[in-house]
Amino acid sequence: xxxxxxxxxxxxxxxxxxxxxxxxxxxxxxxxxxxxxxxxxxxxxxxxxxxxxxxxxxxxxxxxxxxxxxxxxxxxxxxxxxxxxxxxxxxxxxxxxxxxxxxxxxxxxxxxxxxxxxxxxxxxxxxxxxxxxxxxxxxxxxxxxxxxxxxxxxxxxxxxxxxxxxxxxxxxxxxxxxxxxxxxxxxxxxxxxxxxxxxxxxxxxxxxxxxxxxxxxxxxxxxxxxxxxxxxxxxxxxxxxxxxxxxxxxxxxxxxxxxxxxxxxxxxxxxxxxxxxxxxxxxxxxxxxxxxxxxxxxxxxxxxxxxxxxxxxxxxxxxxxxxxxxxxxxxxxxxxxxxxxx
Amino acid sequence: xxxxxxxxxxxxxxxxxxxxxxxxxxxxxxxxxxxxxxxxxxxxxxxxxxxxxxxxxxxxxxxxxxxxxxxxxxxxxxxxxxxxxxxxxxxxxxxxxxxxxxxxxxxxxxxxxxxxxxxxxxxxxxxxxxxxxxxxxxxxxxxxxxxxxxxxxxxxxxxxxxxxxxxxxxxxxxxxxxxxxxxxxxxxxxxxxxxxxxxxxxxxxxxxxxxxxxxxxxxxxxxxxxxxxxxxxxxxxxxxxxxxxxxxxxxxxxxxxxxxxxxxxxxxxxxxxxxxxxxxxxxxxxxxxxxxxxxxxxxxxxxxxxxxxxxxxxxxxxxxxxxxxxxxxxxxxxxxxxxxxxxxxxxxxxxxxxxxxxxxxxxxxxxxxxxxxxxxxxxxxxxxxxxxxxxxxxxxxxxxxxxxxxxxxxxxxxxxxxxxxxxxxxxxxxxxxxxxxxxxx
Numbered sequence: 152x153x154x155x156x157x158x159x160x161x162x163x164x165x166x167x168x169x170x171x172x173x174x175x176x177x178x179x180x181x182x183x184x185x186x187x188x189x190x191x192x193x194x195x196x197x198x199x200x201x202x203x204x205x206x207x208x209x210x211x212x213x214x215x216x217x218x219x220x221x222x223x224x225x226x227x228x229x230x231x232x233x234x235x236x237x238x239x240x241x242x243x244x245x246x247x248x249x250x251x252x253x254x255x256x257x258x259x260x261x262x263x264x265x266x267x268x269x270x271x272x273x274x275x276x277x278x279x280x281x282x283x284x285x286x287x288x289x290x291x292x293x294x295x296x297x298x299x300x301x302x303x304x305x306x307x308x309x310x311x312x313x314x315x316x317x318x319x320x321x322x323x324x325x326x327x328x329x330x331x332x333x334x335x336x337x338x339x340x341x342x343x344x345x346x347x348x349x350x351x352x353x354x355x356x357x358x359x360x361x362x363x364x365x366x367x368x369x370x371x372x373x374x375x376x377x378x379x380x381x382x383x384x385x386x387x388x389x390x391x392x393x394x395x396x397x398x399x400x401x402x403x404x405x406x407x408x409x410x411x412x413x414x415x416x417x418x419x420x421x422x423x424x425x426x427x428x429x430x431x432x433x434x435x436x437x438x439x440x441x442x443x444x445x446x447x448x449x450x451x452x453x454x455x456x457x458x459x460x461x462x463x464x465x466x467x468x469x470x471x472x473x474x475x476x477x478x479x480x481x482x483x484x485x486x487x488x489x490x491x492x493x
Numbered sequence: 494x495x496x497x498x499x500x501x502x503x504x505x506x507x508x509x510x511x512x513x514x515x516x517x518x519x520x521x522x523x524x525x526x527x528x529x530x531x532x533x534x535x536x537x538x539x540x541x542x543x544x545x546x547x548x549x550x551x552x553x554x555x556x557x558x559x560x561x562x563x564x565x566x567x568x569x570x571x572x573x574x575x576x577x578x579x580x581x582x583x584x585x586x587x588x589x590x591x592x593x594x595x596x597x598x599x600x601x602x603x604x605x606x607x608x609x610x611x612x613x614x615x616x617x618x619x620x621x622x623x624x625x626x627x628x629x630x631x632x633x634x635x636x637x638x639x640x641x642x643x644x645x646x647x648x649x650x651x652x653x654x655x656x657x658x659x660x661x662x663x664x665x666x667x668x669x670x671x672x673x674x675x676x677x678x679x680x681x682x683x684x685x686x687x688x689x690x691x692x693x694x695x696x697x698x699x700x701x702x703x704x705x706x707x708x709x710x711x712x713x714x715x716x717x718x719x720x721x722x723x724x725x726x727x728x729x730x731x732x733x734x735x736x737x738x739x740x741x742x743x744x745x746x747x748x749x750x751x752x753x754x755x756x757x758x759x760x761x762x763x764x765x766x767x768x769x770x771x772x773x774x775x776x777x778x779x780x781x782x783x784x785x786x787x788x789x790x791x792x793x794x795x796x797x798x799x800x801x802x803x804x805x806x807x808x809x810x811x812x813x814x815x816x817x818x819x820x821x822x823x824x825x826x827x828x829x830x831x832x833x834x835x836x837x838x839x840x841x842x843x844x845x846x847x848x849x850x851x852x853x854x855x856x857x858x859x860x861x862x863x864x865x866x867x868x869x870x871x872x873x874x875x876x877x878x879x880x881x882x883x884x885x886x887x888x889x890x891x892x893x894x895x896x897x898x899x900x901x902x903x904x905x906x907x908x909x910x911x912x913x914x915x916x917x918x919x920x921x922x923x924x925x926x927x928x929x930x931x932x933x934x
Contacts, residue, residue: 229538232532232538232713233538233539233713234713235712235713235714237533238529238532238533303710303735303738304599304601304735304763305598305599305600305601305708305734305735306599307598307599334763335635336634336635336636336638336639337603337631337632337633337634337635337636337638338631338635339631340630340631340634340635341629341630341631341632341634341635342630342631343630343631344630344631345630358638389735389737389738389739390738390739391737391738391739392737416599416708416710418597418711418712418714418718419708419710419711419712419740420535420710420711420712420713420715420740420743420744421532421533421534421535421712421741421743422535422709422710422738422739422740422741423710423712425739425740426710426738426739426740429739442599443597443598443599443681445681445683446597446681446682446683446714446718451712451713452712471598471628
């Protein structure tokens, strides 16, 4: 899904390259040797004093100035914004890249490319945080592991639960689903069909029933049948509806979930950040699932949500079938975005 | 954080307030804030760039109309450019028609189908819906449950797998009805077999309208998706859903620009009645996070067609009871003062609470009292001695306290206006600004 972003980032990176490269060109262009790709995981902090002195004495070096990068950075900002990275998040990334580039002492022998890539990589990794390994979590916690799914309307909670259920079943866990969306017409039928198709037990009440009661029953069922995982569906709700949010709080009180998963769509724009923050504030979130990632090759929402609520991204939903779900690994994504050369 | 953004936009506008010559730096700053505001409302970045370029050139090149200050000049251009974008004619005609709804997964097509059915039903049309979503489990149950509630026939086959066949049969079943709405499966532009399906459905139904349903939260992807849908079936209207959240609907704006159509309906709520015709002014206000500019202009215009205010005298700092009389009269026509103030894009400027406290009944009393004053008294309230006070009270059938209260209110207004002038660099007060809003129309 990040294909589009990758292309754009590459272009931005080249721009940074040339704008920094241009400064040195007159005197040192011939010296410029492209050193092989240096792996990024180096301490992001500043070089120690000893290092500095060493560099000063041994290597001639150049200092990257604010002026060199400002134009390329504003191009990068546009790139991020066009990729649906929310405004505050892109500001943070730009600031990160700027501080890590400006004033940096660059050895003549070192390629500009390496410097830029490292700065970008660090910025993205800082923003994306760590992934979340659900399998590992379930293995190391007491069963049943109760997982509550929340989010606004139409982001794909029900479909995601079916996918996660199928994923966990394949991993050898036993799963039960609680049909907690008792509000939307057809929601219970929808999850019922999903559960039948993937062969998972579902606990449901009638339409209009109290979702807390449904989910409480689901947990009781899981305990008495020694089931590993409880997946709790809820009705989509907007963070602006106080009564629906307090209903969610009640659900949380009653079923005491181990994990609260916030589900949103990858195509959402700036509002993704606002509502994620609001959900995080009112009922909390332990991890995020982004759906509809196949619609969009940019994936900016992933970056902005992770940055705003500072919670790991667990899965990406990438299509209509049950197998279209992939665990998210930030290091891998960043490597994929910036690692490969053009 | 959005609040802070629109606040900075307001600040930028405020800086332009006192200026008489268009200042390049200030306009640049305003345009930059405008860009950030629009981008954070999810309007397509390229569209924002085009828009801001147009606003910038027009602001700098066009001569401000006589009597308008720079701020009003720029505001007017911003408003016009935005309206130009979203305001296409999207009349909903009450005649027999077939409506095909298309959109991404989870954008709210099924709910919208029921809402539109209800809309036409309330207008007295015979309505039916066809559920062509054969993929998502529970889709038929959802639509038929909703339709049952409003007593609209719903055609579909929960076991069927061929949307084309269902639609063909559905059209036969609903041929006696006037308005037929076809709900389709959610799809996105990269799913080519589904795009082919919607092309076929469009051919089969010979749809009168092909409306694209867009989630208000949809981001930069909106342009691209809208373009592909437009290429496939020729979108002639956009419906924004989920406007009851905090999303600004900028994606829908990009979609409209892409399809060269207009916004037909806005969905904002979970009940079946929660659908409205599109209102460009409210929408733009929401995008920009500012008061409703248009409503204010219109209201001011209405109110000001009557008596002319002595603006010159007020600009010189003179504010007599007579001015207050006219002001009360004008404000009376415009509704509660607080509401008017909230519509003004004046940023965080605050009036003392007491100014708002004058209710409309009180305003009427005040006017009656002032009717009992002589011209000289109206021009110079300091003339009013205790014997004059008694005469006025008797003449107006009011108590002495009421007259004193009026004079107190007058003094407060006078102070407030002085304060306003001070706060925004010279000749600026509400009345004056309103007058000039009118002048620009």
